[in-house]
Amino acid sequence: MTSLGGKTVVVTGASKGIGAAIAAAMVAAGARLIAQYGGDRAGAEAATAGAPEGQVTLIPADFHDLAAVDRFWDAARDAAGGPIDVLVNNAGIMRQTGGITDPIEDWDAVWSETMQVNVHAPARLLRHAVRDWLDAGQGGALIGIGSWTSTRGTSNPRAIAYAASKAAISAATKTVARNYAGQGILAYVIAPGVVRTQMSVDSSAMTGGEAAVTATLPMGEWVPPEEIGALCVFLAEGRARHLTGATIDLNGAAYIR
Numbered sequence: 001m002t003s004l005g006g007k008t009v010v011v012t013g014a015s016k017g018i019g020a021a022i023a024a025a026m027v028a029a030g031a032r033l034i035a036q037y038g039g040d041r042a043g044a045e046a047a048t049a050g051a052p053e054g055q056v057t058l059i060p061a062d063f064h065d066l067a068a069v070d071r072f073w074d075a076a077r078d079a080a081g082g083p084i085d086v087l088v089n090n091a092g093i094m095r096q097t098g099g100i101t102d103p104i105e106d107w108d109a110v111w112s113e114t115m116q117v118n119v120h121a122p123a124r125l126l127r128h129a130v131r132d133w134l135d136a137g138q139g140g141a142l143i144g145i146g147s148w149t150s151t152r153g154t155s156n157p158r159a160i161a162y163a164a165s166k167a168a169i170s171a172a173t174k175t176v177a178r179n180y181a182g183q184g185i186l187a188y189v190i191a192p193g194v195v196r197t198q199m200s201v202d203s204s205a206m207t208g209g210e211a212a213v214t215a216t217l218p219m220g221e222w223v224p225p226e227e228i229g230a231l232c233v234f235l236a237e238g239r240a241r242h243l244t245g246a247t248i249d250l251n252g253a254a255y256i257r
Contacts, residue, residue: 003237004031008080012036012063012125013091015043017197018145018225022088023047025229027056031236034076034084036061036091063091063121064113073128083138086236087129089122089169090145092162094199096206099158111161118165123172130176130185139184143235144173145228146191146247148255156206170247177245186244188235193251196222219252 009026013019014035024047026033033056037044041058048056057079061072076084098110126142133140150167154160170189177187194200194213200222204213214220228250234240249255 004029004233006032007085007236008032008034008083009086009088009236010034010036010076010084010125010129011088011090012122013038014047014058015040017199018192018195018228019090020044020047021225021229022090022145022232023056023229025226025233026088026236027051029233029236031055031086032080033057034059034079036072036076038062038091063117066116066120066124069121069124070128073125077132083136084129084132084140086141086143087125088143088145088232088236089125089173091121092118092145092165094159094162094203096156096158096202098161100160102158114161114165115168118162119168119172122169126172126176130180133185134180134183137183139186139238141236141238142173142176142185142187143232144169144187144189146170146173146189148191148193148249148251150191151247151257152255156203158206159203174245174247181244186235186238186241188243188245189247190228190231190235191247191249191251192223192228193217193249193254194222195225195228197225217252217254219254221252223250223252 009031011023014023015037023035044058059075062068095110097106147166149163150170154163173187204210
């Protein structure tokens with residue numbers, strides 16, 4: 001499948017979980033992929049294994065540091081050698097402490113770190129991408145990986161900062177959709193439910209364990225990350241332009257609004 005042949009796609013957090021699945025899907029669809037990772041290069045390499053030489057560029061960046069975010073975008077521009085067509089803002093963290101009943105020191109530390117990595121860093125990339133598209137007079141697509149917690153809250157009380165951060169960056173993404181659609185800039189939010197990732201496994205331990213979480217799901221299974229990757233490819237193709245601004249729920253009917 002080469003539905004994205006000729007397009008350059010940037011994916012953040014490409015070394016594990018949802019990001020690894022998105023990266024793999026983009027490679028399979030023929031995109032020129034620029035993938036960010038934190039410290040797990042082996043994970044990013046595994047996600048993009050089998051790609052023809054020159055199709056993938058892996059760039060490390062620590063999103064705790066806004067200067068590193070800026071350097072990453074500069075490096076992505078250089079690697080692209082032309083326009084970046086799609087940005088997938090996926091990278092994020094979910095700490096398993098920092099809830100209301102935890103010490104104030106934990107609360108402050110987790111909220112500060114979570115807002116930096118989950119809001120400030122992707123917002124900075126969003127800004128870079130949109131400004132580049134406007135300067136070039138071309139369209140582009142922004143895909144934000146959100147969470148159902150941004151609209152329903154989270155059943156894990158220690159993930160309160162995570163839920164808040166996902167709501168914030170989702171709102172920023174929708175604001176791009178509303179204000180720049182006329183310039184051909186499209187923006188979408190994918191809001192997954194319980195996805196089969198290590199992050200979700202860790203979170204489930206705080207709410208009764210995997211079996212208890214699975215029992216609440218109508219399909220009796222967690223969302224496979226590959227389904228999110230396939231949805232990202234569809235959005236990146238640009239065949240449903242009037243879907244811009246939408247939040248697309250992907251939760252197996254566990255949360256219907």
